[in-house]
Amino acid sequence: xxxxxxxxxxxxxxxxxxxxxxxxxxxxxxxxxxxxxxxxxxxxxxxxxxxxxxxxxxxxxxxxxxxxxxxxxxxxxxxxxxxxxxxxxxxxxxxxxxxxxxxxxxxxxxxxxxxxxxxxxxxxxxxxxxxxxxxxxxxxxxxxxxxxxxxxxxxxxxxxxxxxxxxxxxxxxxxxxxxxxxxxxxxxxxxxxxxxxxxxxxxxxxxxxxxxxxxxxxxxxxxxxxxxxxxxxxxxxxxxxxxxxxxxxxxxxxxxxxxxxxxxxxxxxxxxxxxxxxxxxxxxxxxxxxxxxxxxxxxxxxxxxxxxxxxxxxxxxxxxxxxxxxxxxxxxxxxxxxxxxxxxxxxxxxxxxxxxxxxxxxxxxxxxxxxxxx
Numbered sequence: 122x123x124x125x126x127x128x129x130x131x132x133x134x135x136x137x138x139x140x141x142x143x144x145x146x147x148x149x150x151x152x153x154x155x156x157x158x159x160x161x162x163x164x165x166x167x168x169x170x171x172x173x174x175x176x177x178x179x180x181x182x183x184x185x186x187x188x189x190x191x192x193x194x195x196x197x198x199x200x201x202x203x204x205x206x207x208x209x210x211x212x213x214x215x216x217x218x219x220x221x222x223x224x225x226x227x228x229x230x231x232x233x234x235x236x237x238x239x240x241x242x243x244x245x246x247x248x249x250x251x252x253x254x255x256x257x258x259x260x261x262x263x264x265x266x267x268x269x270x271x272x273x274x275x276x277x278x279x280x281x282x283x284x285x286x287x288x289x290x291x292x293x294x295x296x297x298x299x300x301x302x303x304x305x306x307x308x309x310x311x312x313x314x315x316x317x318x319x320x321x322x323x324x325x326x327x328x329x330x331x332x333x334x335x336x337x338x339x340x341x342x343x344x345x346x347x348x349x350x351x352x353x354x355x356x357x358x359x360x361x362x363x364x365x366x367x368x369x370x371x372x373x374x375x376x377x378x379x380x381x382x383x384x385x386x387x388x389x390x391x392x393x394x395x396x397x398x399x400x401x402x403x404x405x406x407x408x409x410x411x412x413x414x415x416x417x418x419x420x421x422x423x424x425x426x427x428x429x430x431x432x433x434x435x436x437x438x439x440x441x442x443x444x445x446x447x448x449x450x451x452x453x454x455x456x457x458x459x460x461x462x463x464x465x466x467x468x469x470x471x472x473x474x475x476x477x478x479x480x481x482x483x484x485x486x487x488x489x490x491x492x493x494x495x
Contacts, residue, residue, distance in 0.1 A: 127160040129430055132192035132395065134214075136170040138404025139414035139462075140198025146416040146466035147196075150439060151423050153473040158435040165192065171202035171210060180213030186221045189395060194426050197399035198419065203406055220256045222394035224387035225286065226293050227253040228425075229370040229401065234417070235448035236456060237378035245354030247377055250301070252294040252358060253366025255387060257286045258317075260363045282317045282362070287324040293390055294360035295332035301357050305329055307339045308361035308369060321362060342369075349373060374401055381455055384421035386429065398426040412461045415453040417443055420469060442472035 133148070135141040148164060155162050167188070169181040180200075182188070189195060195218070200210050218224070232248040233239060239247065263279035291307075298305045307325045311318035322339055329337040340348070342365050349356065349369065353376055361369055374383035383401035400418025408414060420443045428436035446468045452458025453465055460468075 128163050129160065130163050130165065130191065130193045131426075132189050132195045133164050133166045133198075134169050134195065134200075135166070135198040136200045136214075136404065137172070137202050137210075138199050138406045138409040139402075140170070140200070140404055142409070142412065142414050142462050143400065143416040143419035144196065144198040146462050147419045147423050150420060150442070150466055150470045150473055151427070153470045154427070154435045154439045154442075155432075157438065157473060158432060160432060160435070169214060170200055171205050174205060174209070174213065180210060181217075186217065189218070189222075192395045194430060195395050195397040196423060196426060197397055199400065199402065199404040201404040201406075216260075218397055219387050222397070223256065223389050223391075224394070224396055225254065225256045226290055226386075226388040226390060227255040227366060227370075228386040228388055229253070229374070229383065230421075230425075231370070231373040231377050231383065233377055234382060235444055236450070236452055237382055237447065239376055239378050241350070241353070241376055244376060245352065247353045249353070249356045249373065250297055250358045251366060251370045251373060252290060252297065252360045253370060254286060254290040254361070254363050255366075256363075257281050257283060258363035280317050282320055284320075284324055287321055288328045289390075291325040291328035291360055292332070293388075294358050295329045295335045298335045298358040299332060303334050303336055304357040305335055305337050306345065306356055306359045307337060308342050308345050308359060308365040309339050310342050310365075311339075312341060325360065345369070346372060350376065371401065379415075379455065380418075381415045382417040382421070384418055384425055386422070386425045388429070396426075396429055398422040398429075412463065413454045414462045415455050416462050416466050416469075417447070420466070438473060439469075442469045445472060 133144060135144040151162055169185065174180050200214055201207060202210065229251045231251065233244060259280045261279055261281040263281060264277045266276050268274045294305050309318050309322050311322050326337060329335055349372060359369060371380055374380040381402045385399050385401050387397040389396050400422050402418050405414065420439065424436045424439040427439065446465065451460050451465055451468050453460050453462065
């Protein structure tokens with residue numbers, strides 16, 4: 122490197138509702154930790170989302186993926202507006218990015234944070250990772266509507282599962298488990314869905330078998346959901362199809378106290394395309410503009426982004442900064458506090474710049490660890 126600072130090109134889509142607020146709060150914290158570890162973030166902002174849809178009839182331009190292709194990672198705020206159907210905003214922006222950039226893993230860490238109480242009386246040692254297949258499965262474009270407006274109107278939606286799609290997400294989950302407790306739980310419904318789910322079970326089992334030290338259990342989705350509530354501490358890594366993973370990840374985040382603090386990574390593990398990092402929460406139009414949104418989900422997503430870029434120590438420092446801020450009692454309104462979005466972020470930024478890290482409570486459990494070694 123000849124002493125030159127590493128520069129990362131990051132595309133920013135702040136989006137709708139509270140998205141711009143939490144993104145605005147997060148970027149100075151990332152810049153602070155980058156400065157501390159002697160690298161630089163070069164942010165490029167794309168004003169895509171619902172406002173653009175109202176103006177131009179599209180959530181992003183036709184060459185949007187070409188514009189984003191040169192970025193090393195993408196940071197997304199939130200997308201969605203009450204006056205635009207959700208399927209329009211989702212299929213107009215998020216899904217084209219996920220599929221166009223082969224972001225086939227959606228990774229969601231779930232664990233307890235200081236000052237964020239679980240609704241469970243005894244959540245135990247809740248610390249798990251959900252690996253959701255992100256580009257195929259139940260969320261396909263295959264199907265249609267027939268005889269619209271007639272009594273015999275019908276809708277058909279086809280699920281699409283491929284051997285490649287299942288095996289690569291199962292392999293990612295197995296590699297992740299190798300660095301944790303070594304347990305992969307596969308969500309299935311092969312007793313009722315007689316074609317795709319037995320195929321899912323077979324390919325997952327074949328794939329996980331080839332990873333040393335990893336144990337596989339397969340649970341029906343209904344039983345898995347129940348056990349996740351009754352004994353969340355027993356789970357380590359859960360791998361699931363697009364639909365099942367979508368549902369389970371929000372359920373697990375709620376068990377940890379709030380989907381408002383949960384992060385998400387849309388990963389292209391091979392690094393052939395940029396990966397995208399976002400909070401789980403939506404655009405929350407009811408509180409947009411009030412300065413009260415909780416930025417923890419966005420901060421945590423940014424920490425996952427740093428780890429994905431290889432800046433592991435910076436990622437740990439940012440994670441520890443928002444965790445110690447929560448532990449110190451600085452909290453936004455949704456967590457019973459009085460801090461504004463920027464108040465909370467300013468305290469995190471201060472800690473990123475000034476505090477020396479301790480190793481008493483490592484904060485790496487929510488990070489993106491496995492990379493495709495092929």
